[in-house]
Amino acid sequence: MPSLRDYRDRIASVKSTRKITSAMKMVAASKLKKAQEAAEASQPYARAMAGMIARVAAGVKGDAGPKLLVGTGADQRHILVVVSADRGLCGGFNSNLVRYTRNEVRRLKADGKDVKIICVGRKARDVLKREFAPLIIETITGLGGKSKLGFAEAQKVSDLVLDLFNRGEFDVCSLVYNQFVSVLTQKPSTQQLIPFVVASNENQDVASAPYSFEPEEDVILADLLPKNIGVQIFRALLDSAAGEQAARMTAMDNATRNAGDMIKNLSIKYNRARQAYITKELIEIISGAEAV
Amino acid sequence: MMENNLFNFELVSPEQKLISETAYQVSIPGEEGDVGVRAGHMALVMSVRPGVVEVIRTEGGEKEKIFIAGGFADISQTNCTVLAEEAVPLSALKAEALQNELTRLNEDMGFAESAEEKTRLTKRITIVSAMLSAVKAA
Numbered sequence: 001m002p003s004l005r006d007y008r009d010r011i012a013s014v015k016s017t018r019k020i021t022s023a024m025k026m027v028a029a030s031k032l033k034k035a036q037e038a039a040e041a042s043q044p045y046a047r048a049m050a051g052m053i054a055r056v057a058a059g060v061k062g063d064a065g066p067k068l069l070v071g072t073g074a075d076q077r078h079i080l081v082v083v084s085a086d087r088g089l090c091g092g093f094n095s096n097l098v099r100y101t102r103n104e105v106r107r108l109k110a111d112g113k114d115v116k117i118i119c120v121g122r123k124a125r126d127v128l129k130r131e132f133a134p135l136i137i138e139t140i141t142g143l144g145g146k147s148k149l150g151f152a153e154a155q156k157v158s159d160l161v162l163d164l165f166n167r168g169e170f171d172v173c174s175l176v177y178n179q180f181v182s183v184l185t186q187k188p189s190t191q192q193l194i195p196f197v198v199a200s201n202e203n204q205d206v207a208s209a210p211y212s213f214e215p216e217e218d219v220i221l222a223d224l225l226p227k228n229i230g231v232q233i234f235r236a237l238l239d240s241a242a243g244e245q246a247a248r249m250t251a252m253d254n255a256t257r258n259a260g261d262m263i264k265n266l267s268i269k270y271n272r273a274r275q276a277y278i279t280k281e282l283i284e285i286i287s288g289a290e291a292v
Numbered sequence: 293m294m295e296n297n298l299f300n301f302e303l304v305s306p307e308q309k310l311i312s313e314t315a316y317q318v319s320i321p322g323e324e325g326d327v328g329v330r331a332g333h334m335a336l337v338m339s340v341r342p343g344v345v346e347v348i349r350t351e352g353g354e355k356e357k358i359f360i361a362g363g364f365a366d367i368s369q370t371n372c373t374v375l376a377e378e379a380v381p382l383s384a385l386k387a388e389a390l391q392n393e394l395t396r397l398n399e400d401m402g403f404a405e406s407a408e409e410k411t412r413l414t415k416r417i418t419i420v421s422a423m424l425s426a427v428k429a430a
Binding site for chain 2: 042044048211213215227230
């Protein structure tokens with residue numbers, strides 16, 4: 001049976017843990033707000049960009065477009081850009097993503113494809129390298145960090161992807177990231193970056209409007225498509241950053257509540273033990289007095 | 293119903309939406325020459341070079357000048373959307389600070405070794421010198 005002192009120490013330690021988790025929860029909550037705002041602020045640009053590409057792409061006929069649009073004609077070599085968090089303590093955020101990625105890689109491999117991985121964020125790399133170390137070609141960490149996540153950082157990732165593409169290192173590139181559904185749910189999802197997928201619902205209103213282009217369609221496209229990759233990556237990074245904070249907030253909220261429950265239980269045990277100790281002493285004193 | 297000589301103008305950068313309201317006239321520095329836009333302009337998609345966008349909100353109103361570091365414009369009869377990589381009101385730019393940045397960038401250029409670094413610097417230099425000439429012209 002643990003002594004009174006053990007209980008006291010235990011309670012003190014759980015209390016300080018609770019202090020930490022509740023502080024982390026509050027920090028995550030305020031960061032979440034900022035991250036969500038940033039994610040929302042990036043929406044209009046991404047949307048306008050997608051609409052514009054759909055419009056320009058509609059004017060390009062057949063396989064004449066740039067490779068970023070029509071692909072290399074093959075479907076053999078895949079690259080996955082996996083966006084995870086740099087830090088842990090955010091519940092299942094990273095592990096869900098890693099599990100999803102692992103399944104995705106296995107599925108592609110089962111189809112006989114070559115797969116390479118670019119890790120953005122430390123956590124995914126740490127786990128993925130156990131199984132897929134030879135596939136990981138690059139890791140980018142420390143994005144966002146203390147300061148706000150800027151477009152320039154997404155540009156870094158997209159430059160890397162484009163550089164590999166221009167050297168003909170792969171055929172298909174997809175983003176794997178945690179999509180921010182709500183504060184309680186983040187859904188691991190895949191989005192194909194290269195070749196560009198024109199959303200089908202945008203196609204309809206495109207056909208009706210005759211557009212002119214300055215300069216020519218293919219010149220604009222050659223400019224737009226690489227930029228769009230940066231924008232898509234930026235959006236995914238922001239989504240993932242918001243999701244990370246949301247997941248951390250939820251996880252820390254649970255942890256704080258659990259710590260509270262634990263303290264309650266321990267306090268009850270502590271009080272019982274103390275009472276038992278007092279009773280025991282009293283019995284000793286009384287039976288001692290009776291013996292005299 | 294909107295007055296028929298106005299159109300919706302939007303200026304967005306990847307990080308935020310900067311302007312979204314009606315305008316009377318907007319002039320945009322296109323890759324192949326400046327383009328003035330009013331309501332009912334023909335549908336056009338174009339590349340934009342680094343330069344100054346001038347917005348006139350109402351007929352006979354004041355010109356509002358905003359520097360953008362290149363991007364794209366999507367123009368239709370009733371809408372004009374400019375996607376800028378970076379946008380700053382011209383009044384927020386100071387010639388002296390820009391001059392200093394330009395000198396510093398040129399110095400960095402001398403030390404730059406990798407091709408990657410050089411393209412990055414060249415890009416930045418183009419933008420800063422465009423900013424500078426825009427400020428001087430104003």
